[in-house]
Amino acid sequence: MKILVVEDSPMLRRSLEEGLRQAGYAVDVAGEGRDGLWRAETGGYDVILLDLMLPGLDGLVVLRELRRKQITSRVLVLTAKDTVHDRVRGLDQGADDYLVKPFALEELLARVRSLCRRGYSANQDEIQIGTMLVQLRARAVSIAGQRIELARREYMLLEYLALRRGEIVTRAEIEEHVYDDRGERTSNVVDATVARLRRKLQGSASDAEIRTLRGMGYCLDVIAT
């Protein structure tokens, strides 16, 4: 999952970036409104953490513009404004959730997870595909009760495919949702990660497989018998 943090406080921005990365998200950051809007329009983010009081362009204006341009990223407003009027205004402008500063990082991560699930119509913290169980909150994958070790990118890619189980997911979509500005987006990075994931799934005798649909993308589902 890929998150955009638009926050003008450098320290908070840095902490959020690090905290979200620790939690396994791909994270991009912006320090002011115009940059944030541009990134949000072009980055294909699953969730945007948006401060309201931003230099350059006010957070509410950014939010309105995103909705006007039909950007469907989930928006979690992060702000020091805590009145009911402020909350209502933020939600009316198209925010999906609202969190007042200061907040607990744990709560922020829970809300981000919830927004990610909502983006893919998943209502629970676990996705079961045949014998494979993806635990979103624990960020763990097990097959027939046996946990398999996955690298961070491998988990993120598998989670994204699991959230879109049965759908064809293009390479571009995977790049957008799994890799941030820090990630090295070489031409075959997605293919290489998919190949490693396949080996690990096959090694664990999983009945779920990642199929390649030539010229279209990848699809995760139970092996057809």
Add this chain to the structure above:
Amino acid sequence: MISIHARLALSLLIGSAVLTGAGGMWLDARVRETFEAQHDAALISRAWALANALQGDDGKIELEALHGLGAALQASQRPLYFQVWHGDGSIAGRSPTLGAANLPRLTVPVGSPCVVDVALPPEGRSGRAAGVQMELFDEHDETEGTEATLDAPAAAAVARTPIDRLTIVVAEDSRDLEAAMSTLHTSIFAFATISFVISALYLGWSLKRGLAPLTRLAESARKLEPGSLLRGIGHEELPRELAPVRDRLNELLARVHTAFAYEQRFTAALAHELRTPVAELRTCAEVALRRDDGTSDRRLHEDVLAVAMRMQGVIQSLLALRRAESGSVDIEVGRVELDALIEDVLAQHVPAAERKNVECVCSLGSGTIVRSNEELLRTVLSNLLANAIEYCPPDTRVRIAIAAAGDRVDVAVHNLAPALTAADVANMFEPFWRKDGGGSDARHSGVGLTLARSVARALGCELFAELDPRSELELRLTGLRIARD
């Protein structure tokens, strides 16, 4: 505490009752006195008429005339009583109405009739008796005795020896007088009571009407809510006595409203201003705790220190602002060399200006010395300069100008501010106001210009902001007094 209405009503009613009572009593006494005087005068006239009728042509007493005359002198249906004594105390005669009874013999000086209350026979009814004394003279004397007797002063002047001194007492039943007086008492009492009741009713109505504006004002004040102070009180027309009170109260209420609104804005802004550093601190600590590589210590400490410094800056600025606004700043005024002070302040801001390639220009050398507090003046100028350097576009110029006029000198700081509008200028001195809406500027407390203006006022100066059509902002400190030797 008893109401003004009740207090006034009570005192006016007591006053009215006392006045009505005293007036009634005075009137009663005067009328009674007049009635009695008229009654007594009539009785004395009858006594004199009787005395005159007693003296015959030869100077002797003609008692036979008494009976007929007594009937003629009787003024009403009630009987007339009279009795005559010789000078030696023997009874010369009495009216038939007395029968065998006597009237009291009054001791009457010659020429001075007297009137007393008596008990009349036979039942001892109350009556009124008038007594006169008449002197009888020998008819062969040169002077007419009767005339001398009738004219008391003249008689006193004539030195003749009387042959007898008659005492005549005429009495009459006084029931008519008593009845008239009783009617008079009742009438006066009834009149006083009715007057008092009418006065009380009128007073009640008058007080209610007179105090109605005060009541309406009180009601208007009672309905006032903390959120509606600006609405004020007493919007209807008020009497001249209350209008200044209402106007002054409304003026004070408006000031209270402004102070409330300011405090609310200030508190909200302060809470907001502190939320972000607290969020920074908390998130920073939580992220550090989640690190598993053991490398977090130094960076965490640096971040925590930076947040603490920022919060300290906010608190120090707020304390300074509070001190300046409450007037509790110690101000020791002395001679301050303005050029040297500006040069010193400029030097402090050179690094910030260089980072933005901003040129600071100031034409010094005027040698102006002002009477002020150097540290506080430095605070004002430093804030003005910091604001100009921070918010002017890069590669532009900040200009400091000194202008003296009479015994005053102004210091103005100019910088380009293309993002500002005229409406923004009005908000510049509001605490925590930022043009761009950013709420997490770690470099500033957000109260710099607010503090500068409060300190300027504490120094007896004023701080103005003006934006010209070329988007050049001028922050002008006025009212600095030039020091004379």
